[in-house]
Amino acid sequence: MNLRELEAQAKAFAPMLKGVVDRAVEAFRGSLAKDLDDRDQRLLADVSKSLEGLSTDVDEIARAAAALITPPENGKDADLVQIQRTIAEEVAKLPKPADGASVTVEDVLPLIEEHVQAAVALMPVPKDGKDADPEQIQLTIAAELAKLPVPADGTSVTIDDVLPLIEDQVKNAVALLPMPKDGKDADLEQINRTIADEVAKLPKPADGASVTVDDVLPLIEEQVSAAVAAIPLPKDGDSVSIEQVQVLVDKAVASALAGIEPPKAGEPGRDAAHIEIGPAIDPEKSYPRGSYAKHLGGLWRSFEATSGMRGWECIVDGVASLSVEQDGERGFKAVAQLSSGKTEEKALTLPVMIYRGVFTGASHTPGDTVTWGGSLWHCDEATSDKPGELNSKGWRLAVKKGRDGKDGNHGKDLVKGVSIK
Numbered sequence: 001m002n003l004r005e006l007e008a009q010a011k012a013f014a015p016m017l018k019g020v021v022d023r024a025v026e027a028f029r030g031s032l033a034k035d036l037d038d039r040d041q042r043l044l045a046d047v048s049k050s051l052e053g054l055s056t057d058v059d060e061i062a063r064a065a066a067a068l069i070t071p072p073e074n075g076k077d078a079d080l081v082q083i084q085r086t087i088a089e090e091v092a093k094l095p096k097p098a099d100g101a102s103v104t105v106e107d108v109l110p111l112i113e114e115h116v117q118a119a120v121a122l123m124p125v126p127k128d129g130k131d132a133d134p135e136q137i138q139l140t141i142a143a144e145l146a147k148l149p150v151p152a153d154g155t156s157v158t159i160d161d162v163l164p165l166i167e168d169q170v171k172n173a174v175a176l177l178p179m180p181k182d183g184k185d186a187d188l189e190q191i192n193r194t195i196a197d198e199v200a201k202l203p204k205p206a207d208g209a210s211v212t213v214d215d216v217l218p219l220i221e222e223q224v225s226a227a228v229a230a231i232p233l234p235k236d237g238d239s240v241s242i243e244q245v246q247v248l249v250d251k252a253v254a255s256a257l258a259g260i261e262p263p264k265a266g267e268p269g270r271d272a273a274h275i276e277i278g279p280a281i282d283p284e285k286s287y288p289r290g291s292y293a294k295h296l297g298g299l300w301r302s303f304e305a306t307s308g309m310r311g312w313e314c315i316v317d318g319v320a321s322l323s324v325e326q327d328g329e330r331g332f333k334a335v336a337q338l339s340s341g342k343t344e345e346k347a348l349t350l351p352v353m354i355y356r357g358v359f360t361g362a363s364h365t366p367g368d369t370v371t372w373g374g375s376l377w378h379c380d381e382a383t384s385d386k387p388g389e390l391n392s393k394g395w396r397l398a399v400k401k402g403r404d405g406k407d408g409n410h411g412k413d414l415v416k417g418v419s420i421k
Helices: 003-051 058-068 080-093 105-122 134-147 159-176 188-201 213-229 242-258
Strands: 292-295 298-307 310-316 319-327 331-338 343-349 354-358 368-372 375-379 395-399
Touching: none
Parallel strands: 354 368
Antiparallel strands: 292 298, 298 310, 319 331, 331 343, 368 375, 375 395
16 A cells, blocks of 8 residues: 555545544543542542531631741842753753654554554444335425426527536546556467467358359350440441542641641851861961861861961860879879860779788778688778678678698608608
8 A cells, every 4th residue: 555545545534533533532521520520529528527526717717727837938039040050950961862763654554554443443333224215205306396496598508608618527527537557468378368269169161162264254254245235236337438538638638728827938048167177287387267177186276367376276175195094002093185285184993802911900991802710801891890790891701711621541641751762
């Protein structure tokens, strides 16, 4: 039982406990009052018996009693220092209180349960009730209904008027619902056993009959015949000769041509340019403006009278020269010199195989091959992982290690040498 459940039970039993305590207090008060009355009566009787035979003169008794009292002496003022010292000494004599022990819910729980059980035990056991008389209940209900005032005519209520009330009632009802507890895990064995029992109760299906093409063919023919019969029969058309068709075609073509506007006469076009392309440019010559010639693999044109190479421009770029150089172990660099003087470079890397020896833990690039564990490994991507290990990347087994050979026992032992006779 947790603290929340214990608190709920305490709240539930609080009214009963209060009633039990009130009744116990009233009984105690009555008993105490009775005992006090009895004591007063006994004291009064004893005093009366003691006073018998004494003088009844009150003044005489008072004078005799006053004579017995010793007159008090004059008092002295209290010494505050002495009072403080006395208080300090008495306080010092008091024992030091020990540290209190922490009390947990587990410590208090048995006490609360004991009191709750005692309170429940004090509750009277309810007696069995009597069956109600239906006729008496109906008469009582009818009498109570007759006392109710006649309701006046109500006003019309719309959904908008009722909706806030419904929402409030729903919220209150949901708030009163207890929080659901976590469900228990399903027992898979019990589920499997239940499914097997239910499946066993199902009737076994009978074996189906095999259907062949011959069995289905009559049904298909019947459906096709019905569909064809529903198609209306076409009527025979009138024969048309080729001459009649030709007349219709001619009329259609003539009508289409009549809707096309006749084309207008175009203007005379310009004469085509006559270009002569020289095989090369001779720097020693002077070329007029508009000359064309090949030079350094491209096509050049003179935009003015030339003097050497002045006055020429490249209009179609070409490749004047091309050189290929090796760049590193796997790289090649191609350098192209264009006709206009520009230079273009292109680099190319080929993943050729290069043997790097036994793997030492260094980084490798695609194309490297190493020996590890007696096998040859090829690197497919840049990596520093160890070949053949779990989750290693970038390596592919190229040549697997072979099985170890066995020592022969039927051959010659060449270690001992050859004896010459």
